[in-house]
Amino acid sequence: MVEEFRNKTAIVGVGMSQIGRSLPYGAGAMAVDAVRAAVEDAGLKMSDIDGLTTYAGGYELGHQAERDGMDKASIDYMIGALGIDSLEWFSETKGGGPALAPLSAALYAVYAGQAKYVVVYRAFYRPKGRQFGIRKDQEAHGVDQFLLPYGYGNMLQFGSAMFNRFMYSTGVTKEHLGEYVLHCHRQALLNEHTYLKNELSMDEYLNAPYYVDPLSKLDCDIPLDGAMAMVVTTADRAKDLKHKPVYVSGVKNALGPNASWSFFSAPEHTQFGSYYAGKDIWKRAGFTKNELGFVQLYDGFSVFPFIWATHLELCKPTEVGDYIAEASRKGKEAEIPITTMGGALCEGRFHGMGHILESVWQLQGRAEQRQLSNVETGIVAVGGFNSCGVIALQS
CATH class of the missing domain: 3.40.47.10 (Thiolase/Chalcone synthase)
Incomplete structure (x- = not known):
């Protein structure tokens, strides 16, 4: 299986939104910008996209409610915001590495024929007063x-x-x-x-x-607002697109x-x-x-x-x-x-x-x-x- 998978899939487009601190945009708007940029970078149209995946973890904001489109950008939100009629495949990964877990899922999806072009995206929105990784639990278990x-x-x-x-x-x-x-x-x-x-x-x-x-x-990374995205497909489809496939x-x-x-x-x-x-x-x-x-x-x-x-x-x-x-x-x-x-x-x-x-x-x-x-x-x-x-x- 390892050798069969080797070089049969490719990343064909990448994009990002504006990145900064305390930006006047929510996660949804930034995710849309990043996805559109990645799709354009691949030389595709949004109508070509039939798969979406993201890492759904990491939005923990203490006791505050998560507002879809503002604090996070779910696939449900993105379908409407991107104007996609339907998807052949989608996934919101919670466990595993935040970038590589959804990318791996997307690669296996196109390899298995579940979708032709899948976008992987990751969005962060960090309003003032809320910090990723800081526990505000009122109860402790285990x-x-x-x-x-x-x-x-x-x-x-x-x-x-x-x-x-x-x-x-x-x-x-x-x-x-x-x-x-x-x-x-x-x-x-x-x-x-x-x-x-x-x-x-x-x-x-x-x-x-x-x-x-x-x-x-x-010694610590910088928490920011912004989003990044990439498009993956099979090696056969990749060779005819805008940029050299990776x-x-x-x-x-x-x-x-x-x-x-x-x-x-x-x-x-x-x-x-x-x-x-x-x-x-x-x-x-x-x-x-x-x-x-x-x-x-x-x-x-x-x-x-x-x-x-x-x-x-x-x-x-x-x-x-x-x-x-x-x-x-x-x-x-x-x-x-x-x-x-x-x-x-x-x-x-x-x-x-x-x-x-x-x-x-x-x-x-x-x-x-x-x-x-x-x-x-x-x-x-x-x-x-x-x-x-x-x-x-x-x-």
């Missing part, structure tokens, strides 16, 4: 009853325990993290789509205010054992979902690490790229600090360039969608000032903690 009453209940806290253990085990230092963060800031200056555009020195990084050890303000040579999603956000759920506190996704992707990719053109490493927190590099077996665990630091300093000249668009740390929090869009642009030769030379293959590693995924792409 494991949470031992955590929430004591103030242990958000992603920064979960990350602190896991990341400290990982850094202790591998020898990664704060300076190593800083090299990666500085790399993202340099790449962001070359990307018109990034939100954060500013020079950064190591001293500024090391003196940034901490949230929780080892994470300072500069073929999917392999995909792997994974949940670790006892898939919980709790710090004690991962064996040794360092085997996240990325461990199970990363170790299998090379069997599916159809190319080797020596043939890899670039790798986009998810960076919701700055430690994640180091975790992913070990789980993708790009280097030995005890060498990962120096490996990522060197690749960060070399940029385009690295043996395997990493996270070329500025990452979620500068582009903003879209849970891996931006990493996938950047990979498409790179493989199509449309990455402008960030464009790598003679690149034909890429890996995108998406997610952190318990739910993760990896996709291998070829031009």
